[in-house]
Amino acid sequence: MPYEHIKEVKDKARVTPIEIFPDPKTAIVILNQHSGKPLSPLVAVDDSVAIGQKIADSKERISSPVHSPISGKVVKIGNIYNHCLETFTEAIFIENDGKKTKANTLSPISESELQKTKPADLLNIIHEAGIIGLGGAGFPTHIKLAPPADFPIKNLVVNATEGEPYDTADERLLIEKTTNLLRGVNVIKKILGNPKVTIATKVSKADAVPKLQEVFGNESDTTVVAGHFKYQQGDASVLQKALFGYETPPTKRSYEMGCIVQNVATINAIANAVFEGEPLISRVVAFNGEIAQPKNLLVKIGTPISDIFNQNNIDMNDVRQVVVGGVMMGHAIPTTEAPITKRSSSIIPFSESNYKKEQKQTTCIHCSKCISACPVKLHPILIYEAIMKPDMEKAEKLWNKDCIGCGTCSYVCPSRIPLASTIMASR
Amino acid sequence: MTNQSSVEKPKDLVVSPPPQINGTMSKTRVMTYTFIALLIITIATAAIWWPVMTPTEMQMATFTEAGLTGFLAMPLGAILLVNALIAVGVAVLSDFIIGKAAADSEVNTMSAAVFGLIVTLCYSLGLPGMAKAVEVMPLEVLSAPGCFIFIALTSFLGLVIFKKLQGMAGRKYLNPAAAAKFIVLLPFLFSTFLIKEHWAPYDAGGLSMPQLTSAITKESFGVYLQGCYGNPGLTSHPSTESLMLLTKFHGWPGGASSIVVIIVGVALIFLLRNYFKWKITATYFGSVTVMSLIMTGIYGGDPMTRLLFELFIGSSIFLGFFMATDPATTPYTRNGQIIFGIGLGVLTVLIQMYMNFFGGALLALLIMNLTVPLLDRIGINKPFGR
Numbered sequence: 105m106p107y108e109h110i111k112e113v114k115d116k117a118r119v120t121p122i123e124i125f126p127d128p129k130t131a132i133v134i135l136n137q138h139s140g141k142p143l144s145p146l147v148a149v150d151d152s153v154a155i156g157q158k159i160a161d162s163k164e165r166i167s168s169p170v171h172s173p174i175s176g177k178v179v180k181i182g183n184i185y186n187h188c189l190e191t192f193t194e195a196i197f198i199e200n201d202g203k204k205t206k207a208n209t210l211s212p213i214s215e216s217e218l219q220k221t222k223p224a225d226l227l228n229i230i231h232e233a234g235i236i237g238l239g240g241a242g243f244p245t246h247i248k249l250a251p252p253a254d255f256p257i258k259n260l261v262v263n264a265t266e267g268e269p270y271d272t273a274d275e276r277l278l279i280e281k282t283t284n285l286l287r288g289v290n291v292i293k294k295i296l297g298n299p300k301v302t303i304a305t306k307v308s309k310a311d312a313v314p315k316l317q318e319v320f321g322n323e324s325d326t327t328v329v330a331g332h333f334k335y336q337q338g339d340a341s342v343l344q345k346a347l348f349g350y351e352t353p354p355t356k357r358s359y360e361m362g363c364i365v366q367n368v369a370t371i372n373a374i375a376n377a378v379f380e381g382e383p384l385i386s387r388v389v390a391f392n393g394e395i396a397q398p399k400n401l402l403v404k405i406g407t408p409i410s411d412i413f414n415q416n417n418i419d420m421n422d423v424r425q426v427v428v429g430g431v432m433m434g435h436a437i438p439t440t441e442a443p444i445t446k447r448s449s450s451i452i453p454f455s456e457s458n459y460k461k462e463q464k465q466t467t468c469i470h471c472s473k474c475i476s477a478c479p480v481k482l483h484p485i486l487i488y489e490a491i492m493k494p495d496m497e498k499a500e501k502l503w504n505k506d507c508i509g510c511g512t513c514s515y516v517c518p519s520r521i522p523l524a525s526t527i528m529a530s531r
Numbered sequence: 532m533t534n535q536s537s538v539e540k541p542k543d544l545v546v547s548p549p550p551q552i553n554g555t556m557s558k559t560r561v562m563t564y565t566f567i568a569l570l571i572i573t574i575a576t577a578a579i580w581w582p583v584m585t586p587t588e589m590q591m592a593t594f595t596e597a598g599l600t601g602f603l604a605m606p607l608g609a610i611l612l613v614n615a616l617i618a619v620g621v622a623v624l625s626d627f628i629i630g631k632a633a634a635d636s637e638v639n640t641m642s643a644a645v646f647g648l649i650v651t652l653c654y655s656l657g658l659p660g661m662a663k664a665v666e667v668m669p670l671e672v673l674s675a676p677g678c679f680i681f682i683a684l685t686s687f688l689g690l691v692i693f694k695k696l697q698g699m700a701g702r703k704y705l706n707p708a709a710a711a712k713f714i715v716l717l718p719f720l721f722s723t724f725l726i727k728e729h730w731a732p733y734d735a736g737g738l739s740m741p742q743l744t745s746a747i748t749k750e751s752f753g754v755y756l757q758g759c760y761g762n763p764g765l766t767s768h769p770s771t772e773s774l775m776l777l778t779k780f781h782g783w784p785g786g787a788s789s790i791v792v793i794i795v796g797v798a799l800i801f802l803l804r805n806y807f808k809w810k811i812t813a814t815y816f817g818s819v820t821v822m823s824l825i826m827t828g829i830y831g832g833d834p835m836t837r838l839l840f841e842l843f844i845g846s847s848i849f850l851g852f853f854m855a856t857d858p859a860t861t862p863y864t865r866n867g868q869i870i871f872g873i874g875l876g877v878l879t880v881l882i883q884m885y886m887n888f889f890g891g892a893l894l895a896l897l898i899m900n901l902t903v904p905l906l907d908r909i910g911i912n913k914p915f916g917r
């Protein structure tokens with residue numbers, strides 16, 4: 105099936121090296137960054153915290169702790185805008201004391217120790233490091249990497265396709281942290297019992313492909329696939345179809361097909377945690393969009409997004425929309441006071457003239473383009489009509505719950521009907 | 532669910548649902564491309580038709596002799612251009628007035644203009660050289676100034692009843708241009724339904740048409756086609772092939788030159804890709820071809836002649852590209868579109884054969900339009916992995 109081509113705006117950003125962004129004066133660490141219930145704080149106002157200190161956790165199985173990105177004092181526990189959930193949720197506000205005191209939260213291992221370390225211990229490090237799917241899903245990684253024993257994993261896929269049209273953080277990691285990624289992949293291989301490794305990337309990542317071939321080319325049971333993958337093929341199921349030919353039923357999890365798909369940034373975080381003892385307190389964020397010099401910034405999680413604009417001398421009067429986490433699947437935020445979370449892969453500002461052109465919704469012209477463009481073969485307009493009626497029974501019969509939220513239907517609709525967001529909201 | 536409107540939040544940042552970017556294709560763009568395609572066909576046809584006076588001097592003489600008056604001799608190409616102006620003007624104006632008057636109706640100028648040109652291009656014009664049997668042929672409908680009134684009526688009724696009223700009632704069932712033409716010209720179309728008059732000789736008030744349910748040959752049928760579609764000002768005609776493919780001087784302006792329609796249609800499909808329901812076009816022409824071969828198998832005769840007639844008659848070629856693909860009155864689903872195209876082809880050939888109705892495609896289209904809700908229901912495919 106031909107997938108809709110979505111124009112990428114990456115030329116400048118993809119060739120710009122990762123830059124370390126200064127620590128914030130105040131870090132705001134949101135307690136609900138993973139997909140699951142919110143965490144409970146382990147610290148109180150006025151407590152002192154050190155870099156990497158665990159500051160919130162939960163007993164829920166599907167959860168992942170958070171850590172202080174800076175050293176300093178807890179000044180407030182209150183609500184702040186959380187772009188992952190598109191609402192205000194609880195966060196810990198920490199004032200920087202500038203001392204950079206570090207806490208030793210994790211017990212890292214050396215590379216030579218990897219083969220004799222038990223998978224359970226590796227999973228524990230990943231859990232304690234607060235690693236979640238950094239591609240946007242936010243699912244705790246230590247759970248994803250521990251599938252039920254009756255499903256042996258044959259394939260590990262490194263999803264290095266990064267199809268979001270403005271995102272380049274993963275691409276820079278592929279270029280600059282290639283050996284670290286190899287270390288991360290080795291950890292996952294150890295945990296999963298040596299599956300075959302497929303690294304799926306795009307030909308368009310011209311600098312990354314040779315790097316990957318150089319570093320991974322001689323590894324056993326490892327293939328680097330540089331394909332012409334489209335944006336929609338960045339989805340784990342759609343990617344597996346491209347690589348292995350099968351379609352995973354929506355009722356099944358990927359591991360039931362013997363496959364686990366991991367995102368680049370997540371693998372980088374795994375290597376940092378296991379070998380360096382670094383919990384997940386920073387990530388690479390692409391700062392792209394309508395700005396003169398796009399950047400890739402290594403930002404502390406909890407940094408207010410406004411800091412990034414200030415440091416780059418951007419006049420907020422020129423900015424009309426700020427999108428976090430990709431223009432296709434991410435969200436526009438109402439305020440730049442919101443902090444960077446583990447899931448903020450990109451910050452994309454748009455100016456008055458350019459934010460979402462031609463927004464006015466008109467009536468459907470029945471062109472059926474949305475249907476031919478849906479990567480999971482749904483009928484977006486028919487589902488939309490059912491939801492609007494509302495006839496939820498019909499929407500379900502049309503498999504509204506199978507929608508992967510890729511946004512392609514809304515993107516292609518000549519009448520600008522908000523198909524994707526309406527369908528996602530109905531799930 | 533009010534997520535289509537962008538809510539303005541403090542700090543003036545605009546929050547709108549994802550995705551935050553749109554593709555380059557908009558409704559206006561789809562309509563503009565289609566309009567330009569139709570305009571090219573209109574202008575090309577007007578140019579091809581320009582040298583032919585309608586009625587010709589000779590025809591005028593016969594009409595006067597028979598006591599028929601009220602014909603305005605004009606170049607056929609000029610009649611077409613005036614028709615286009617009237618149809619587009621009436622459609623755009625009615626759309627504008629309704630749009631302003633009815634609260635829940637959008638003004639959609641481009642879409643109305645496209646409709647106007649479709650009405651123009653499916654409105655039969657031109658008096659064949661053999662048009663002597665004045666009682667059978669609705670001569671005033673096919674020439675000026677009568678056609679100006681009928682096309683205005685078609686455009687008006689089509690837009691008001693079949694485009695706007697149908698649209699407001701929810702789903703549009705019938706192709707507006709086809710339905711309007713059918714209603715306005717019903718009194719005249721009736722004569723063509725009466726089978727006997729078709730193959731009766733001219734003197735007996737018929738059209739001297741060879742029966743399609745016989746072994747049609749290049750000789751009998753080819754000569755008939757030349758008489759029907761050839762330049763009425765000339766006595767000798769080019770080959771049937773070049774007539775059917777390059778230039779016809781009677782019938783749907785949209786199909787006067789099959790080659791022009793094919794070039795423009797294919798270019799439009801290439802431009803619009805899946806914004807154009809090309810699967811219907813493909814399956815339609817495919818099934819017409821297969822049906823023609825089957826009919827040749829049953830009744831014998833020259834397969835080429837039958838195929839030329841069925842595929843390249845004005846109504847088939849224009850309808851296949853531009854009317855059978857009308858987004859609003861055709862199926863959403865892929866399977867639905869395929870069944871629709873096949874059904875349309877089969878019905879077209881059957882109606883043309885057994886009702887001897889040359890515009891069989893038009894009636895077939897209206898019938899198939901009614902099956903669209905059903906086709907959309909059975910056309911639903913299972914999603915990914917199910």
Ligand code: SF4
Nearest residue numbers: 478507508510511513
């Ligand atoms: S958002 Fe959902 S319905 Fe729309 S194209 Fe993507 S998967 Fe299909």
Ligand code: SF4
Nearest residue numbers: 468469471472474517
């Ligand atoms: S793409 Fe938009 S206009 Fe076309 S059928 Fe789907 S909803 Fe209707």
